[in-house]
Every structure is written in structure tokens, then in C-alpha cells.
Amino acid sequence: MTETTPTTPETVLDVQGLTVDIATPDGVVHAVRGIDLAVGRGEILGVVGESGCGKSTTIKGILGLLPPNATVGADKIELAGHGDLLRTPTKKMRHVRGRRIGFVAQNPFGSLNPIYSIERQFHELQKAHGTKVSKKESREIAHAMLDGVGIVNPDRVLDGFAHQLSGGMAQRVVIALATTLSPQLLIADEPTTGLDVTVQAQIMDLISGLVRSEQRSMLLVTHDLGVIAQYAQRVVVMLDGKVVEHGRVEDVMVDPQHEYTRKLISSVPKREELHDVIG
């Protein structure tokens, strides 16, 4: 049942033996303890687990976003068309993030600058990556990107600020920013946690559409098994910094092999079961 290779022939991200050690006053915490994962082109790989399992630390390790007290090790973190991220200097990683990997974090208001207009944030993104575009061109691109993520009145949003947006709208803006420079890989950390269920369905439909239509790839970290079951092709189940199960969604979610996966899937017991527990 274990399927460690992507469902599509071309591997975009290949991580082997990733470890993250974090130095704390109480000693070293082994947050990630040797995990392998690979994402294919056009594929969504889900990473699922409960708080503290190391799923967010894993993606921050890949993105080079961990604080200095964290030590990242790996046999390789290979990004197709670029090379080994682990051996990429910090300065160059800035250009990898945004241009080659787009990142969507859980809280959109943490990703957006509260004192810049949304238009300016699109322009700053272009400038930071050395793209020579005029303000007018940048606005046109931003307008098209916002239109692409389903924002009805892009001009109003571009002239406004983050605090004027609802949570769902703000996350749409973040997704537009993350995809503006056409990165081949998107990494999303709980992109819909905290959003209303109807907004969650809209945002996930948007994200999976972007991945499918552009043949992008996505690493989707979430604790929500419904999101994984409905949108990912393969899934990695994490516990205590390790991968305990790995495979196609239709295998892992329907017929889980590992005890922990079974426990997660049956975590919300049926009403009758609740009363059985008691009786």
C-alpha cells in the first residue's frame, strides 16, 4: 500500500532524510526525524498530522524559514530546475521563495503588509525579485491575478488595504501574490483553517484548479482530513516528526494500514459509538 513515488512521472520536489533539530534552553528537540517525500508535477501531496507532529516545521525547513536555533539536515531537498535547496545560500533562497516556490500561510493577515495598499504589495513583489516592470504594468498583472482568483472588483481591492478584506478575500489575495511569478511549486500551510466552511470550499476549489490548469505542484499541509481526502492525490501522515504512512489518498484514507492513521480517521466517532463507549 505504500506508494512513495509521485502519481505523475516528473518529480518537482524530492526530499530525502529531512531532519530538523531545534536548540532550546532545555536541550535539543528533534522536531523532524528523517522524512522522505516527493511531489510530482500537477500533483497535490497532502501532509497531515496533529499539532506538534512537525508538519509545519517540515515545510519551513524546506523553505529555509526556520530561526537560527534550528538545524536542518537532509540527504537532499531537490527542486527540479534549480538544484538542492539545502545547499542554496540564504540570499539565493529569497529568490527561490516567490519565483520558484509560492507560499500560502494559514493567516492571510500575517502575510499581507497592513500599511501598504494591495497594489503596492504586488509592485514590491516584482521589485524584490528584480523584475523590471512599471507601476502600470504591475497593476495590470495584479488586476489579472486578482481576477484569476475570483475577486469580482479587482480595482477596489488593489486600491484598498488588508484590513478592509474578509478572511476569504484576503486569502485569495495571498494566493494571487503567491502565484504572480508563476512558481512551479506551491506550499500551503493550513490555507483554509480559520475560514468558514463555504469559504473553505471556494478557496480549495480555487487552489486545486490553479494546480490542475497550470500543471503546478503543491505541498498541502493540514490537520483537516476532509481537505486531504477531497483535494490531494497522495498523502503523508506524520506523527512525532516521522512519516508513519504514505500513499495514494484512496488507499490511505479508505484502508489505512497504520494504527495512528486509523485512529485519526475514526477520531470523530459515530453517535451510536459515543453511547457504546458509555453503555
Add this chain to the structure above:
Amino acid sequence: MSLVEVDEAFKTFPSRQRGGDPVRALRGVSLRVEAGETLAVIGESGSGKSTLGRAVLRLLDLDSGSVRLDGVDLASLSPKELRAKRADMQIVFQEPYESLNPRMSIGAIVAEPLQIHRSDLGSTEIRTRVHEALERVGLTGNTAARLPGELSGGQQQRVGVARAIISQPKFVVLDEPTSSLDLSIRAQILALLAEIQQDLGLAYLFVSHDMHTVEKVSDRIAVMYLGEIVETAPTLDLFRSPQHAYTRTLLSARLSADPREKHAYKAFQGDTSVRDAVPAGEQG
């Protein structure tokens, strides 16, 4: 007569933004909760479900309409009478840590309702009952000496439950009691709440945004949308044959953990325009 009777409840809050429109959180809400049953109130942010959960306990006053517990209109009670009545109606909050005083020991937190409502009890009796309540929610007696910060999220929520049941209430509002907890902890807390309900014959008003959770725990479900209850039905009926278009939208947005059950989200007409008109901060 039902245990809890809410009739034509209206509540409007002034806008948080200057010159903004007032927020009409409750627009004529009526509901009944029978003794021993669980009524779930489900809705998205801005639906008014949390306002309703507070209004039924008179933690906030209505603009108009009434709330009766055991036939007694809560608005008719003097502050002293209301305080006495609070022994019968309690609440468990969403964020366990934020609802526990970080400087009070667990024992003192759980004992507080008894000290307020049962001044006839001596300190030895109170201590015995605190230990019983802690054991009842699956915590050991020596938890009493600890501080909230020393406990895990699941344990903290068990303390919140112990505090809610120690005064032997008839009615408890559960305001998203499991939404900040991990999945496996969530299941334990839901099982605990079901067990306590069966043993003590409590009625719950379970406020939630999560269809998966309310499907498992409620006898009936009331669906709220923009300050109104658009549909109330027994749980099975609501899932089998939702009557209101918004209920169907909510159900279609559910993501099954079984990949064989494909979801097909159907937007509620006017859904996004209304949502986008809600100021940021009103939404989750």
C-alpha cells in the same frame, strides 16, 4: 413547557467602524430546548450563533424578545435572583486556556461556582465535590493543585467542563467546545460530554460551525444565517432532506474524509456578495 424557550429575540450591535452599518446579530430568533436533549446551532461567522449562545444565558441583554428557563423569564429577574439562577445554566467556552484564570489553581477554578451558589457547604465538602468533578471529567484529584498553564489543551477543556457541571446545572451552552482542539482530543471531549449528559440528564445548546461535529452529537440542529434561524430539524432529517437553500450550501461545503464521497460545492445565491460585505474581523 420546554426547559429553554427563546421567543422573537432581537439584538443589534453598533458598527465597529465609524459610519458603518449596525450589525443585526439576532433578527427574531425563536427556539426550544427540551430537558436532556442536545440542540446544535450551526452557522458561519457573523451568523449570530455566539450572540445567541450568550443571550440564552443572559450574558448579554436582548433588545427585544424573551428567554425563559424552566418557565422563568430571565429578564424579569433581579441581579440577585439571576445570580442564583446561574447555578442551573452554565457555559463551556471555545478557548479553554483563555477562559481559565492563569493564576488560580485548578481546584480553586472548579470550586468557584460552588462558593458562589452553595454558601451552605463547608470547605471540606467543597473539596470533596471538586475532586469528584475532576474525576468525573477524567482528571486525577491531584490536578487540583496545578495551574492551567501546566495542562494540555484537552486537559484544560476538561477543567472547563468540570467547572460547568459542578453546580449541577440543567442546561449548558457549549460554545465551540472542541474547535481549538486536535482531532483525537476532540473525540475524547465529545465522548465525555455525551457521557456526562447521559448521567446527569443535562440539556446542551451546542454552538458550532462544524457540520461533522454536530452530526455526531446533536438530537436536533438549528441552522443560522445572518441573524435568523433558517431551518430547524432532527439531525437525521436535516442531513437527509435539507429544506433551506443555505442548509444545502452548508452541507455541500462539507469535505468528507472518505475520498470516495466526492464533494460538489454549490454556492448559495447571494452567498459571496453578502459575505464580502461583512467587514473583516466579523469573519473567522
